[in-house]
Amino acid sequence: MMRNLLLAGAMLAGTTHAAWAVTCDEALTIAVEGVTLTDASAQAAGDGLPAHCILHGEMGARTGDDGQPYALRFELRLPDTWDGRFMHQFNGGNDGEVKPALGMWSNLPDGTGALARGMAVVSSDAGHDGAARPETGLVAGNAFGFDFEARRMYGYGAVAMLNPAALELTTAYYGHAPDYSYGAGTSNGGRHAMVAAERMPGAFDGILAGYPGFNLPRAALQHAWDVQSFRSAGPSLAKAFSPADMAVAADKITQACDALDGLEDGMVFDLKGCQAAFDPDSMTCTADMQENCLRPEQTAALVRIHKGPHLADGTALYSDWAWDPGLASGGWRFWKLESPIPPWGKKPIIAVMGAGSLAQVFTTPPSDVDGTPEALENYLMNFDFEASADAINATTAAFPESAMQVMTPPHSDNPTLAEFQAEGGKLLIFHGQADPVFSILDTIKWFDTLHSNTPEADEFTRLYTIPGMPHGAGGNAADEADLLGALIDWVEQDKAPGALTAHVRTANDEAASNMGASRPLCPYPSFAVYTGDNPAMADSFTCSDS
DSSP: OGGGGOOTTOOOTTBOGGGSSSOGGGGGGOOOTTEEEEEEEEEOSBTTBOOEEEEEEEEEEEEOTTSOEEEEEEEEEEESSBOSEEEEEEOOTTOOSOOOSOOOOTTSOTTOSHHHHTOEEEEEOTTOOTTSOGGGGGGGGGGGGGSHHHHHIIIIIHHHHHHHHHHHHHHHHHSSOOSEEEEEEETHHHHHHHHHHHHSTTTOSEEEEESOOTTHHHHHHHHHHHHHHHHTSSSSHHHHSOHHHHHHHHHHHHHHHGGGGTOOSSOOOOHHHHHHHOOGGGGBOBTTBOSSOBOHHHHHHHHHHHHOOBOTTOOBSSOOOOOOGGGGSHHHHHHHTOOSOGGGTTOOGGGTHHHHHHHHTSSSSOOOOOOSHHHHHHHHHTOOHHHHGGGGGOOOSSOOSOHHHHHSOTTTTSOOOHHHHHTTOEEEEEEETTOSSSOHHHHHHHHHHHHHHOGGGGGTEEEEEETTOOSSSOSSSOOEEOHHHHHHHHHHHOOOOOOEEEEOOTTOGGGGGGTTOEEEEOBTTOEEEEOSSOTTOGGGEEEEOO
């Protein structure tokens, strides 16, 4: 771990750039084996960020087996007033783009991101350019899946290649190594984070994993399952369930579950209690209830989706899903039912990015699917689970590791994190209960298994579930908390995190009824219970296991 590599007389936090070994104007003279630096520019302070140097470079340029050019491109931001910390920013989606190295996500309060704190931050495209094949249409971002090495880089190779090089660049720039090293990301970036905890157990002192897609290929099977289920309830995905229909489902869940935590505020903190209390049949129209209800085929579709994909003999292919009122959120709908994007045919993300990913990245051998909205949805509609689901586990001579082996953390079905524990690392995970992309129940299962295998796992892992929050942010949720600050305090001050105070983001108009409110995020398996007299304040709640 980085803290074990501290140099004698390490710098004081906040030292100015005059003390650094290299200036931004001189940064291109830094030589690191395997790295080609392409440009360096000084960025003035502004927009809540400190003055800093931006370095761009690349590694591992090659021609792939598919005849396409590949390289690992990156951005490293080096603040003039450095706090001695380094962060590897893990990016989401299919990668394929060098996102600005800010170390900031929508769940973090303004000013609490990595660069804003004074940390050096690196970001990359994970070894492929998602815009390199525009002629392929909407599958351009997935086209790298035809090259095994590009898959491997996306899965785990890019972080392993870039991390030591970025640390060497940072050390050369400032004149000494970082005091602490962190890794953080959400969604696919959360997957990168959990993969790093297993594959690179000594690389990071602290890891922050948000709504992690650690079982990415299995979760991709859910996309086909969803499309087939929704289309059984309507002529199109958007028409299968209107926003009003989803509001009916959310209202029925709320009626059954909202009071379980002691306060009817639209946020269901007792997740497990809700799964036991909610009866999906309560959504269905009857002879005595013809309004504010769902048609039987709609209820059946939602039940099927929440059960998760499985084979005819009952074998589960991914995970079941939690019933949460957040299924009525715009984020849930955007992923599963419809988007406002004309080039996508207004189809949801699962029918565009999801279909291409399943066809070309998460199954072996990859399938050549046309990049039109209609073709992509049809691919999912015609996906044969009995014949093709196991392609996520398949290998060939050209693809010697399966998608599951490449994308998921080793031992993900039976984790111990023994090496990460031995290195003294800390792992903090957070996940929305209404996530429509990666099941919160899958994350809970992983966490429960880890704690069963490693009784002392509480000493180095935390899981926080966020009621009402879909993928990323939004929903009727307290969807903002200083999660990075909690991780830093744990790593550097040995202050183990308990309940974290979360707020409703000011930009979250789906939580208008709770705007200005705060709630405690309790470390799983505990959850917030209302015991006070001010429903707007987090200190009116206590964490309880029952």
